[in-house]
């Protein structure tokens with residue numbers, strides 16, 4: 001056999017290397033990233049003209065919506081201008097909230113599935129607040145921004161990659177805020193722990209966990225037109241990831257110095273979903289898609305990991321998990337609140353019984369309480385009292401709404417931008433892709449399209 005010449009040898013080696021690389025990359029399933037149109041730029045750190053009064057219109061007044069209307073009646077600098085739901089009685093029930101709070105009646109939109117469009121078209125509204133079923137969220141957000149409104153959308157704000165990119169492109173073109181109403185990032189343990197993490201108590205945060213584990217058996221009959229069970233029936237994957245992923249991403253500074261690169265997902269078979277349908281309707285279901293328990297692992301650019309779980313089907317205590325592993329400490333919210341810290345991470349005059357701290361056991365309740373008091377987040381220092389009075393998941397819902405209004409009134413970047421929305425909402429489609437391909441890795445796009453590293457560290461904005 002003829003020997004390879006040196007040049008041919010080099011060419012062959014390069015071809016071999018190139019083939020090897022593309023083979024290893026080909027294991028990663030990628031989804032299309034649409035190109036930005038000419039002249040369109042990102043909205044990282046977006047600020048808009050301060051608003052003296054935030055005039056709001058609500059769409060979707062089912063189980064969740066009326067609570068939002070009520071909370072807004074307690075927020076200074078707001079005016080409830082319009083209310084919309086397909087069901088007229090639901091609009092009327094919210095007018096009653098306004099009457100009870102001695103506020104003027106709002107303009108009512110009802111009676112058809114398109115009535116919400118006229119609400120978005122009004123010229124006396126600054127913010128459209130969307131609390132409908134998942135399938136309506138993105139189209140309503142897009143239409144509202146196209147009609148010059150900021151938009152706040154309940155979780156998950158988008159269910160598909162197409163919807164996510166459409167929301168991003170609309171926000172970038174219109175320069176309007178598009179915030180997802182993720183309330184759990186404002187819960188007391190989460191925000192206190194975020195503050196501790198930002199102050200370096202846990203060292204470098206390496207791994208975070210979150211979940212939505214909530215048996216919805218008692219709630220299924222009350223969703224409008226059965227939308228939620230229908231969605232689970234038709235879709236595999238983690239269809240409700242944001243309560244777990246939101247706090248996790250804030251701890252890891254996602255698109256503020258790090259980015260999620262890829263995920264792998266796996267689910268159990270579907271048992272209790274189809275059994276529920278058969279038990280309540282007699283229908284024998286053979287096409288139920290959503291597994292009773294779905295698990296997702298994510299790896300970031302900076303070598304961090306995230307574990308997210310979803311289970312709305314089996315009897316289990318409620319849990320959002322919320323767990324953090326750092327080089328110098330650990331935090332855990334469910335089933336019990338715990339911290340574990342190297343003694344060197346806090347000084348002895350800050351907490352009681354410092355000599356009992358160690359790096360392999362949880363701190364005592366007394367120490368945990370002292371730490372939580374010392375590291376109470378400035379947002380809680382300001383709002384804890386009124387938030388607990390107004391309520392909504394123990395106060396976090398009120399804090400979410402208050403912060404949204406506060407930032408709009410002060411012309412500050414919102415606590416959550418359209419890229420947070422995208423990152424936290426990409427799991428429904430991307431986990432389904434992974435699961436349907438034997439848990440193959442699926443790329444998570446850089447939704448900022450190049451700006452993920454411009455801001456260093458996640459921070460809430462405050463007026464001077």
Ligand SMILES: NC(=O)c1ccc[n+]([C@@H]2O[C@H](COP(=O)([O-])OP(=O)(O)OC[C@H]3O[C@@H](n4cnc5c(N)ncnc54)[C@H](O)[C@@H]3O)[C@@H](O)[C@H]2O)c1
Pocket residue numbers: 059060061062063064065084085086087090112113114115116131132133134136154155156181182183222223224225393
């Ligand atoms: N953040 C949280 O803690 C939390 C808690 C509960 C629900 N949610 C979210 O809130 C949203 C609503 O959930 P829910 O439990 O209130 O559901 P729901 O079924 O009780 O209410 C949905 C409402 O939307 C209305 N609607 C549907 N299509 C409409 C249209 N075209 N125009 C106007 N109104 C329309 C329905 O009539 C219904 O009143 C969901 O996205 C859910 O995931 C979030």
